[in-house]
Amino acid sequence: MPDETVPLTLPGYAHVYSGKVRDLYAPVDPASGQPRGDQLLLVASDRISAFDFILDSPIPDKGEVLTRLSLWWFSQLEDLVANHVISTDVPDAVRGRAVLVERLEMLPVECVARAYLTGGGLGEYTATGAVSGIALPAGLVDGDRLPGPIFTPSTKAPMGEHDEPIPFSAVEAEIGSDLAARVRDLTVAILKRGNEVAAARGILLADTKVEFGLRGDEVVLADEVLTPDSSRFWPADQWEPGHPQPSFDKQFVREWLTSPASGWSKSSGEAPPALPEDVVAQTRAKYVEAFERLTGETF
Numbered sequence: 001m002p003d004e005t006v007p008l009t010l011p012g013y014a015h016v017y018s019g020k021v022r023d024l025y026a027p028v029d030p031a032s033g034q035p036r037g038d039q040l041l042l043v044a045s046d047r048i049s050a051f052d053f054i055l056d057s058p059i060p061d062k063g064e065v066l067t068r069l070s071l072w073w074f075s076q077l078e079d080l081v082a083n084h085v086i087s088t089d090v091p092d093a094v095r096g097r098a099v100l101v102e103r104l105e106m107l108p109v110e111c112v113a114r115a116y117l118t119g120g121g122l123g124e125y126t127a128t129g130a131v132s133g134i135a136l137p138a139g140l141v142d143g144d145r146l147p148g149p150i151f152t153p154s155t156k157a158p159m160g161e162h163d164e165p166i167p168f169s170a171v172e173a174e175i176g177s178d179l180a181a182r183v184r185d186l187t188v189a190i191l192k193r194g195n196e197v198a199a200a201r202g203i204l205l206a207d208t209k210v211e212f213g214l215r216g217d218e219v220v221l222a223d224e225v226l227t228p229d230s231s232r233f234w235p236a237d238q239w240e241p242g243h244p245q246p247s248f249d250k251q252f253v254r255e256w257l258t259s260p261a262s263g264w265s266k267s268s269g270e271a272p273p274a275l276p277e278d279v280v281a282q283t284r285a286k287y288v289e290a291f292e293r294l295t296g297e298t299f
């Protein structure tokens with residue numbers, strides 16, 4: 001199994017940045033030997049994170065499954081928004097789990113939309129009755145569906161830190177009112193469309209995070225879209241407001257890590273142990289199941 005912690009050496013590409021589970025490269029111009037300024041290579045690893053840790057155990061094919069799912073969503077959303085995809089003609093070493101994309105002027109906002117109340121949004125609601133300054137009906141509980149998806153933006157925190165929620169007014173101050181309204185409306189429309197498709201296939205998308213860049217004046221959808229890494233995936237047949245919902249993709253990991261079998265404690269601050277083979281296999285199967293249910297394709 002390749003060491004997922006060290007960025008790959010890709011001949012013809014310069015490593016630009018490594019996120020928790022994805023890596024960014026730039027194609028090198030053969031004439032100048034310098035990284036091109038107009039394209040990037042997004043590479044999805046098989047790394048998985050849980051409880052804010054990157055686990056030692058990669059999930060085989062996770063990178064390819066999520067890349068193919070994101071590409072499928074980009075095509076499903078083309079009537080709503082342009083995207084940054086150029087090609088899947090990528091080096092053999094990352095084939096299937098990498099995408100050549102147009103380098104955009106990225107907007108400095110994590111565009112989050114929520115269709116259900118949970119996580120940090122629930123915390124804010126419990127404290128204030130609102131999320132991102134949007135007042136919600138009283139009496140909502142964990143997992144409740146919201147009257148309609150809401151835009152709850154946050155800052156782009158450095159890796160390892162948590163994004164901070166910001167009000168819409170802060171987005172307007174950062175990128176201007178017109179552009180703020182456009183990314184808000186697009187983010188909400190993307191989650192709405194995502195749930196129209198996913199609910200019919202037994203999956204609820206509780207929330208999602210998207211990133212936009214600019215191509216001149218045009219807003220372009222970048223990064224990844226509507227994957228289990230950028231969105232909370234819940235099995236629809238287990239939806240029961242009033243307590244934390246099971247995760248479609250990470251429930252096996254979370255349950256094993258918080259079971260006595262792991263010998264680990266969330267509160268220890270220590271890195272979690274490696275996952276047993278059966279938990280890895282079950283988790284891989286859930287990613288494949290999500291892909292096949294949503295796209296109708298066989299992985």
Ligand SMILES: C[C@H](c1ccccc1)n1cc(-c2ncnc(N)c2C#N)cn1
Binds near residue numbers: 101
């Ligand atoms: C957060 C994300 C990231 C992805 C993969 C690994 C680590 C970070 N990222 C995306 C860009 C980016 N910049 C310019 N143009 C683009 N089309 C994109 C995209 N996508 C910069 N960072």
